[in-house]
Amino acid sequence: MSFTKSYEPGEFEPNIYALWEQTGAFQPKKVVVDSDETDTDNCYSIVMPPPNANGNLHIGHGLTIALEDSLTRYYRLRGKSTWYIPGADHAGFETWVVYERALEKEGHTRFEFGRDELYARVWDFVEQQRGNMELQVRALGASCAWPDLTFTLDENVVSRVYSTFKKMWDDGMIYRGEKLVNFCPHHQTAFADIEVEHKDEDGHLWEIAYPIVGADVSDSLTEIIVSTTRPETIFGDVAVAVNPEDERYTDYIGRELQLPLTNRTVPIIADEHADPAYGTGAVKITPAHDFDDFEVGERHNLARIQVISENGLMLETAGSTYAGLSTTDCRKQVLKDLEDQGLLRGEKKITHSVAHCYKCDTVIEPMLKSQWFIDVKRLAAEAIKHLENNEIKFHPTNKKKVLINYLQNLKDWNISRQIPWGIAIPMFHQTETDEAPEWIFDPRTNLEKIEVGGVHYYRDEDTFDTWFSSSHWPIVCTNWLEGKENPYYPLNVMETGADILFAWVARMIMMGIYVTGEVPFREVYLHGLVLDAHGQKMSKSKGNVINPIELVTKYGSDAFRLGILRGRSAGMNQAFSENSVISGRNLCNKLWNVARFIQSMVDESHTDSLTALEIAANELDSTIVNEAAVQTGGELPYSTDNLGEDWICRELTAAKEQIEDDFANYRFSEAVETLYSVIWDKYADWFIESQKIYKNISLLKVTLETILKMLHPFAPFLTEAIWQSLSWTEGELIVQSWPPRLKFDPISAEQFENLITVVSEIRATLQCLPAPSKGQKWSLLFDNDSLVDDNQLLVMKLANVGSVLSCEGQPRGLRLALVGHELYLDVPQEVVTKYRDELEERILAVGRELDALNARMMNPNYVDKAPAHLVKQTRDGIAEKTALIDRLKAELTVIQ
RNA sequence: GGUUCCUUAGCUCAGUUGGCUAGAGCGCACGAUUCACAUUCGUGAGGUCACAAGUUCGAGCCUUGUAGGAACCACCA
Numbered sequence: 001m002s003f004t005k006s007y008e009p010g011e012f013e014p015n016i017y018a019l020w021e022q023t024g025a026f027q028p029k030k031v032v033v034d035s036d037e038t039d040t041d042n043c044y045s046i047v048m049p050p051p052n053a054n055g056n057l058h059i060g061h062g063l064t065i066a067l068e069d070s071l072t073r074y075y076r077l078r079g080k081s082t083w084y085i086p087g088a089d090h091a092g093f094e095t096w097v098v099y100e101r102a103l104e105k106e107g108h109t110r111f112e113f114g115r116d117e118l119y120a121r122v123w124d125f126v127e128q129q130r131g132n133m134e135l136q137v138r139a140l141g142a143s144c145a146w147p148d149l150t151f152t153l154d155e156n157v158v159s160r161v162y163s164t165f166k167k168m169w170d171d172g173m174i175y176r177g178e179k180l181v182n183f184c185p186h187h188q189t190a191f192a193d194i195e196v197e198h199k200d201e202d203g204h205l206w207e208i209a210y211p212i213v214g215a216d217v218s219d220s221l222t223e224i225i226v227s228t229t230r231p232e233t234i235f236g237d238v239a240v241a242v243n244p245e246d247e248r249y250t251d252y253i254g255r256e257l258q259l260p261l262t263n264r265t266v267p268i269i270a271d272e273h274a275d276p277a278y279g280t281g282a283v284k285i286t287p288a289h290d291f292d293d294f295e296v297g298e299r300h301n302l303a304r305i306q307v308i309s310e311n312g313l314m315l316e317t318a319g320s321t322y323a324g325l326s327t328t329d330c331r332k333q334v335l336k337d338l339e340d341q342g343l344l345r346g347e348k349k350i351t352h353s354v355a356h357c358y359k360c361d362t363v364i365e366p367m368l369k370s371q372w373f374i375d376v377k378r379l380a381a382e383a384i385k386h387l388e389n390n391e392i393k394f395h396p397t398n399k400k401k402v403l404i405n406y407l408q409n410l411k412d413w414n415i416s417r418q419i420p421w422g423i424a425i426p427m428f429h430q431t432e433t434d435e436a437p438e439w440i441f442d443p444r445t446n447l448e449k450i451e452v453g454g455v456h457y458y459r460d461e462d463t464f465d466t467w468f469s470s471s472h473w474p475i476v477c478t479n480w481l482e483g484k485e486n487p488y489y490p491l492n493v494m495e496t497g498a499d500i501l502f503a504w505v506a507r508m509i510m511m512g513i514y515v516t517g518e519v520p521f522r523e524v525y526l527h528g529l530v531l532d533a534h535g536q537k538m539s540k541s542k543g544n545v546i547n548p549i550e551l552v553t554k555y556g557s558d559a560f561r562l563g564i565l566r567g568r569s570a571g572m573n574q575a576f577s578e579n580s581v582i583s584g585r586n587l588c589n590k591l592w593n594v595a596r597f598i599q600s601m602v603d604e605s606h607t608d609s610l611t612a613l614e615i616a617a618n619e620l621d622s623t624i625v626n627e628a629a630v631q632t633g634g635e636l637p638y639s640t641d642n643l644g645e646d647w648i649c650r651e652l653t654a655a656k657e658q659i660e661d662d663f664a665n666y667r668f669s670e671a672v673e674t675l676y677s678v679i680w681d682k683y684a685d686w687f688i689e690s691q692k693i694y695k696n697i698s699l700l701k702v703t704l705e706t707i708l709k710m711l712h713p714f715a716p717f718l719t720e721a722i723w724q725s726l727s728w729t730e731g732e733l734i735v736q737s738w739p740p741r742l743k744f745d746p747i748s749a750e751q752f753e754n755l756i757t758v759v760s761e762i763r764a765t766l767q768c769l770p771a772p773s774k775g776q777k778w779s780l781l782f783d784n785d786s787l788v789d790d791n792q793l794l795v796m797k798l799a800n801v802g803s804v805l806s807c808e809g810q811p812r813g814l815r816l817a818l819v820g821h822e823l824y825l826d827v828p829q830e831v832v833t834k835y836r837d838e839l840e841e842r843i844l845a846v847g848r849e850l851d852a853l854n855a856r857m858m859n860p861n862y863v864d865k866a867p868a869h870l871v872k873q874t875r876d877g878i879a880e881k882t883a884l885i886d887r888l889k890a891e892l893t894v895i896q
Numbered sequence: 897g898g899u900u901c902c903u904u905a906g907c908u909c910a911g912u913u914g915g916c917u918a919g920a921g922c923g924c925a926c927g928a929u930u931c932a933c934a935u936u937c938g939u940g941a942g943g944u945c946a947c948a949a950g951u952u953c954g955a956g957c958c959u960u961g962u963a964g965g966a967a968c969c970a971c972c973a
Contacts, residue, residue, distance in 0.1 A: 006935070198970095198971090275972090286973090402900055405969085409969075498968095501968085528967090533907085534908095535966095566921070567908065569910080573901095573967070580922080586933095592935095667912080673919095676921085692932095766927095766938090767939040768939085768940090775927055800928085848917095849917060866953060874916075
């Protein structure tokens with residue numbers, strides 16, 4: 001490859017990715033089945049939360065991949081056998097919704113087909129769409145092991161899910177229960193509690209009178225007034241509950257009420273559920289259509305009368321007048337009829353929260369259905385035990401508490417879904433009605449009817465909740481097998497969105513422990529939502545969705561990765577804007593040009609075909625080279641002769657250690673920040689500039705390689721493209737090893753730091769000169785200043801002064817405010833005079849700083865109790881500021 | 897109602913066990929310019945760290961309270 005003038009990511013990204021894939025760089029070095037020894041320490045495993053197989057990636061996937069791939073690449077460079085396992089999700093419900101919509105467009109409905117046919121049709125549909133997602137994951141640079149991609153409907157997933165289900169069935173943890181489920185009348189399926197969205201809505205609270213049967217003059221009440229938001233469910237009423245403490249009603253507990261619009265009577269019961277302070281304090285009980293009432297019904301052993309059908313229409317149980325009406329129409333009719341009978345006593349406007357289908361927004365109807373449930377007591381208790389035992393480290397840490405709190409209140413898990421696109425529940429019943437008493441487990445779900453011991457059994461037509469299979473993800477991806485050592489299980493880390501902590505992370509933990517006896521991962525990193533630039537949640541309806549692939553196309557994959565990681569911390573919902581990607585692109589461009597420049601210097605030095613060791617040998621006498629080689633284990637032959645060279649080695653080494661620390665603590669944003677600063681503010685601005693004079697070729701090579709390796713986890717394409725373009729590098733950067741420390745002389749490094757201070761002061765002073773003199777080139781005079789004397793060329797270049805000269809004991813012009821240096825800008829006297837205001841302001845500013853330091857030292861407690869090094873720092877500060885002020889004041893006198 | 901989090905520069909955010917003059921990017925102002933990079937370079941302005949009290953020699957950080965905001969869970973007959 002060769003260097004184009006500017007950074008053009010589109011030119012090389014696809015080729016670079018292809019190179020990595022072809023060389024097998026993404027595959028772990030060690031394969032599970034071949035490993036006898038358990039060298040777990042040297043293996044690193046992480047799974048990709050599987051994106052929807054037939055969808056497109058959104059910004060959250062972009063973040064997830066940036067995070068996971070940075071980790072993967074870092075640990076790969078650290079020499080671990082890394083296994084980043086990609087996945088694709090059949091996305092049961094999501095895909096089903098998309099498919100059903102397509103089906104409806106063709107004028108068909110799901111009811112025209114059998115389950116197996118529908119399954120086959122959706123499979124084809126997904127197959128057609130597939131590939132898009134995988135291309136996008138590649139575009140983002142994910143260094144994942146493609147041959148090991150797991151699809152959530154793969155055979156090994158299904159068989160693992162079946163064996164877990166069987167184990168649970170045998171352990172008595174699975175039961176079939178008639179329970180109220182969250183039912184979407186539009187999608188005709190039940191949802192887990194977690195999939196339901198509660199929204200505050202305006203509604204009405206109606207008060208309806210229920211006459212007391214046989215009320216006479218001895219009764220102070222002749223009717224009980226109940227409050228309800230759903231009068232149409234009146235036909236399902238089986239009782240009216242009052243609070244046992246509520247004195248208004250205690251005398252009437254046990255009496256019968258006439259149920260309006262019917263010829264039934266219902267009893268008055270006492271139950272804590274009735275809140276005396278709410279409405280009239282009396283509540284109608286409809287166990288078949290309300291979650292709370294269901295529980296009241298269980299406590300009092302009440303009947304469940306279903307009056308609404310699965311498609312949202314009133315059933316015969318509602319009486320012939322109302323049967324067949326929609327719930328909305330029925331409500332109107334019921335209210336009208338009640339009013340006609342004089343039983344409607346009030347109507348209040350209220351705000352209450354209503355459950356909605358998270359996909360189509362239809363109001364969820366609590367529906368009485370027979371479904372498969374998992375008794376979660378044991379699963380949750382085990383998970384809590386392992387969590388409290390600190391077996392999983394969370395980032396951010398507080399999520400562990402949140403999770404334990406959730407598990408402590410977990411209700412039984414409904415795993416049945418009435419959609420064909422998913423893993424079939426492997427249960428068969430004896431008769432043709434699905435409410436049969438006897439059920440058997442059998443994995444032959446491809447058959448509608450099986451024969452066991454001469455008896456026919458019929459398949460349950462439901463499929464599993466997606467989360468039931470997803471909870472096996474670490475187990476199935478790493479191919480965990482009972483009794484076999486697997487160095488990749490538990491995963492080193494599980495990285496995913498904080499929004500699915502309960503739905504997914506909690507379930508993986510429970511399932512991992514249940515199946516393998518071990519937690520499925522050692523650490524959890526949760527990222528927050530990516531919000532738009534104004535901190536608003538992205539949504540199609542708001543039109544503020546940012547497409548990651550568009551940004552990749554526009555600015556490059558690396559720019560996107562740097563941009564999305566920047567300023568982001570674990571678990572926080574944070575804003576994101578194109579600006580941060582632009583800034584990432586600028587860094588890429590910067591490094592691109594640095595590399596291009598270094599290559600041009602190498603070319604000019606005619607040593608491009610030589611290794612760094614040979615160059616060093618040419619440049620130096622052999623003893624120094626040998627010494628360098630010994631000190632660095634023979635790897636890093638370079639010398640540091642010139643000012644700035646020790647300094648950059650010191651800065652790069654500090655950055656390297658900072659990044660190591662950041663990775664260990666999942667501080668991605670800080671690591672990126674460190675890289676920006678070291679590459680741009682230090683390497684490019686000071687070191688490269690100084691090398692325009694010195695040209696230490698071997699050191700330029702070593703330091704550039706160090707930077708490429710350090711940046712590779714975050715900007716893989718750019719760094720690899722540079723690596724491939726440099727004349728002296730070999731192989732692929734992706735499989736190189738993490739850089740070692742660079743040796744340096746600390747005194748020399750400090751000297752350069754000193755020079756930076758001098759240069760910065762010169763630059764600042766030049767900018768403060770009055771208008772016509774500002775921006776002109778002036779000479780710098782030094783008097784008895786060895787640092788500047790020894791580095792005249794360097795100072796001239798860096799400070800952008802016309803020349804650097806000794807004043808020969810005759811100082812003139814503007815004296816610089818630098819203690820320990822005698823430096824003058826050779827400007828005419830009138831410019832110096834005009835500078836007076838600046839000088840006075842400077843004296844005041846330094847004075848304020850000095851006052852603050854003095855105040856600190858005046859406090860005897862500070863001197864006594866603060867650590868000695870801080871006290872010393874303060875003392876030194878006072879001395880320095882005092883000297884500076886004296887000097888500035890003297891200068892002021894001279895001007896006058 | 898429960899759990900958790902947030903409030904730092906115009907904007908978006910860092911700030912690790914309390915310790916130099918609270919940082920970054922973007923934006924803004926001023927200046928530079930053929931010599932790797934205008935996707936550039938230099939300089940600068942801009943902050944009562946939401947508020948109040950406490951602990952401490954010392955608080956953006958710890959404690960308590962107040963105000964405002966967010967997310968999730970539960971519930972609202």
